[in-house]
Amino acid sequence: MAAPNITSDQSALLSLKAKITGDPHEILASNWSATSSVCDWRGVTCGSRHRRVTALNISNLGLTGTIPPQLGNLSFLMSLDMSRNNFYGELPNELIRLSRLRVLSLGINMLSGNIPSWVGSFQQLRQFSLKNNSFTGFIPPSISNMSKLETFNLQFNSLQGAIPMEIGKLKKLKQILLDFNQLSGFLPLGMFNISSLEVIALQNNSLSGSLPSSICPRLQGLTWLDLGFNKLSGVIPPSLSECSKLQVLRLFANNFSGVIPEGFGNLTALVELFLRDNNLIGVIPEGFGNLTALKRLHLRRNNLIGSIPQELGNLKLLEELLLGFNSLTGSIPAQIFNISTLQVLALSNSTLFGRLPRSMGYGLINLEGLYLNMNECDGVIPASISNASKLTVWP
Incomplete structure (x- = not known):
C-alpha cells in the first residue's frame, strides 16, 4: 500500500462530508471541494x-x-x-488510530453508546470533552493511560457506575467535570491528591461517602468544588478553609452534618457558598464579613441557630442571601437592608422578630424577591418598600 499522504487526508474528509445530511450554512457543501487544496478548506x-x-x-x-x-x-x-453540532451515532473504533491527538472535543452533540475503552490509547491527549451528549455505560478505567490529560469533561450524559479509582493517576489534571450524570459509589480519594486540580464538578449524581479530612494541603490551586445534589455525608472538613483560591464551593443538597467550619471566613476569594439543604447545626460562624467578593450565600434548610451576624452587611456585592428554614432568632440586622446589589433576600420559616427599618426600601434598589414569611416580625410595612421597584415576589 502507498504511504498515506494529503490525498488520503482529502479522501477521509470527503467521507465525512458524505455523511453530513444537514449543512444549514452550506459551509462544507460550498467550500470542501476536490478542485481546491484540502489545506484551504474551512476548518482545516x-x-x-x-x-x-x-x-x-x-x-x-x-x-x-x-x-x-x-x-x-x-x-x-x-x-x-x-x-456544538448535531452529530449522532456511536464513536467509530477507527478513531483509535489518531495517536497524535492532543484535543478531542465532541461536546454538545447527540452522540450515544458507551465510551470505548480504547480512548485510553490517546496518550498525548490534553483535552477530552464528550459533554452534553447521550453516552451511557461506565467510565472506562483505561483513562488512567491518558497521562498528559488536563481537562476531562463528560458532564451532561447518562453515565453510571463508580468514578474509576484510576482517575487518581492523572497527575496533570486541572479540570474534572462529571456533573449531571447517574454516577454512584464513593468518591475516589486519589482524586484529592492531584495537586494540579483547579476544578472538581460532580453535581447531580448519586455519589456517597464523605470528604477526606485533609482535603486542601494538596489542592492549593482549587478554585471550584461542586458536589451538590449527591448523597455525601459526614462533616464538612475544617481543612477546606485552607483552599484559599476557592471561588465556588457548592455542597448543597447532601447529608452533611456538624457545624460550618470556623475558618470559612478565610476563603476571601469566594463568590458562591452553597451549603443549603443539609443537616448542619450550630451558628453562622464569625468571619463571614470578610467574604467581600461573595455574591451568593445559600444556607437555607439546615438546623442553624443563633442570630444573623451583623457583619453580613459588609458583603456589598451580595446578590442572593438565603437563610430561611433554620432556627435563627433575633432581629434582622439593619445593615443587610443597605446592600444595594441584593436581588433575593430569603429569611422565611425561622423565628426572627422585631420591626423592619423604615428606610429599608431605599437601599434595596435591585431587590426582586423578598421572603420574610413565617417569622415573628411586627410593626408596619415600611412605605419605603415602594422604592424597590424591581420587587416581584413579596409574600
Missing part, C-alpha cells in the same frame, strides 16, 4: 512541514450527520473539534 489546518492535516475545527456549524470510520485515517491529526 495543515502542518507547514509535511503538509498534512493537523487540525480539524468544524464546531458550531449546525451540522447533522454521523462520524465515518475514515476519519481515523487523518494520521497527523492533533486537534479534532466537532463540538
